[in-house]
Amino acid sequence: MNEDEFRVSEYDCNTDLYPLSRREFLQSISSGIIIFFAVGEASTAKGQSRGKKRPDFNAYLRIGEDGRVACFTGKVELGQGAMTSLAQTLADELDVPLESVDMVMGDTALCPYDAGTWGSQTTPRFGPVLRAAGAEARAVLVGLAAVRLKVPKDRLDVKDGVVFDKTQKRRKVTYAQLAKGKRIERRLEQKPQVKAVSELNIIGKPHNRIDALEHVTGKARFTGDIRVAGMVYAKVLRPPAHGAKLKSLDTSAVDKIEGAQVVRDGDLIAVLHKNPDVAEKALTKIKAEYDVPEARFDDKSVFDYFVDNAGDGKVTQKGGNLESGQKLAKEVVEETYLNGYVSHATIETHSALAQFEGNNLTVWASTQTPFRLPQQIAGELGIPAENIRVIAPFVGGGFGGKIYNGQAVQAAKLAKIAKRPVQLVWTRADEFFYDAFRPAAVVKIKSGFTNSGKIVLWDYSIYGMGSRGAQLFYDVPHHRTTVSRKLRNGDGMHLFATGAWRAPDNSTNSFARESHIDIMAVKAKMDPLEFRLNNVTDERMRRVLKAGADRFGWTPAKKAPSGRGFGIACGSDINVPVVLFAEVKVDERTGKVQVKRVVCAQDLGLVINPEGVSLQVEGGVTMGLGYALTEEVHFKGGRILDLSFGTYKLPRFSWAPQVETVLIKADDSDAKGCGEPPIICVGGVIANAVYDATGARLFQIPMTPERVRQALASRAQHEVLTT
């Protein structure tokens, strides 16, 4: 073996698969060690590649002459901490200090393809790929060091980027020295194993956010902070309602404003100006008339509308037969649960900057899907997708709302027409109007249980949304889940865009299911924790239930409601069992609910960054208070009535409960994502705690003070002894 072998490029993938800029970038790197890692080589990477036809590199790292490690990933930092946890993942396998890793994220010219930053997939899907890439890179470097030091590979070890002879520690060479003056591209045929859990040094240790310094100094660049020469700012004309048709348009008053330019492309009407505030002011001078379709329903009648007009549902899950279940049941319980539309309401509104240079277009965008955007723009503008580069800088919150890229397509259209770079930052009102809301939905449940408190019947019907989170983890012999998402005439149910909102469907399904479970527990005269354990055999779920109860200090009450204001709700999302315990206080005069304490227990498998997990749990629980207590979009037909934070109420400081994170130790099982699971049970746990505090059962979220007061007024005046 000699060093020359390593100079020969063993890299045999077809670079034609890359957009031009990426190929140029690869060629422009004159030195350093570049490790390619084809995604098809890792079975764990399923769902992250473009499929077999387009083998792509899902991790790409470069060790520079200065010893710094650049990690290129198509994932985006939205606040979820992926930048930190991915850097930890790579640093550990590569045996370099975390501080030496530079993350390059969400740039379609520099980073390997990625389907999108969503669904809590970064840790479970991309993480293992990156670990394998790190292990492979380390093996390459150790091989190079063996040649350099003339020591067999198995006598070498690595610490902090220094390869050394285990028998004679002074014989050593750094990664930086190995990279010096060479351009080495490597892949390995024989894939090394990733580290055993016991060998991990950085994975599993709490680490603060590596990007915090940029944020606290104001240096972090979000899309709206990018400036390029000659750019102008755009404001778009928003119709009064979804479904409205433009009747007449008079933009003559805008012409009187110096420097303002009106641009129109079909329904897209915008004003451009070198100052964004002047553009916004000029926009108000436009006179536009619209035909607005008659409102078929509003935020109050939406639920009846869905149920009354739904077409036949699809059965998504079933077992046993419902008649047998009904016969076995001692008592049958039927209830209906309602949940309104909610907005993503990220503090950063959708933003984009589009700049043409010749035939090439660069778009900076606040997006969770940078690799989807070139295709979208190509389709709309008739330019080849490979001429489009998308860069997602720091994104100011996503939660599923920034996967659609409407603002970026608008900016690209405007830049093409104006022949100037155009930055478009949606106003807050635009943001509320164009947002793809979490859908309003109705859940009807008919269930039954036996004398021994075993659930034997579960007939579960969903109207208006999907079944994520409706999969049964309770052991029920006779069950059926039906989903209706279309009207009888085949049309969709919603009047405006709906989409993914942090664990889509699951918060609504978990609210309905867990409320219903508690109602049955009371009727069965059982403690709600005991009732759940009596109906769950899944070991992971049982463990989180018990661990959460231990931390919370749950004890069975002598009666229900107990007056303590304690609630419990459990659920499952993306293969993570999660349970919340909560303590609430209800002001019976005002109907205001204050959540005092929440314990969240989860089984996340191998935890990459426990600090990051705590942040996600606190964030998920706090955000969840909004959909549980105040957040719902008011509308009349296609008219969105909530267009500001004045009427759409987000959680505030005074709401913040004490939040405790409990993790089941399960290092030997795969790492799982936790951006979504902690939020799914917030509605359910508060509804159950409100019942326990007051005896009032809420069947609709958000549990606004008005609804709480109504429920208090109509509560049953009796207590159930549970002894």
Added chain:
Amino acid sequence: MNETISFKLNDKPVSLTTDGERKLLWVLRSDLGLTGTKYGCGKALCGACTVMVNNRAVRSCIVPVRSIKGKNVLTIEGLAKNGKLHPIQEAFVKHDALQCGFCTPGMILNAYSLLLRNPQPTRREIIEGMEYNLCRCGAHIRIIRAIESAAQEMKGAR
């Protein structure tokens, strides 16, 4: 109508000619290139645009630039001195008091204004002082902790 407006920005004198009705937020972000101050709502409802004028937190999205003539404006870019972070910035880093970071500059400056007026606030006073700054990611718990910790750190050294 255009007029000349002079004020101190992060300890340095600046002067510009513009329509005095324009809001400070946009003058900072587009005319003066200081993008650390964020647009969140444009109606003083979220606090992302918070800056300090004469040591008091204001919502720059509703402040006409004319009204700051001759005054001292501090933005997030001017808070660290000589490369040294302010104790509130330090505390935000130490306690991971942010997620997406978009509301962070406004949070920090609002907290600074609060601590200047009340150097040893109770937890309740911190919550009341921060109540009208919005964070969507749910970093509230950490932000409260960071401000408590910064108040300790700043004791006696305002």
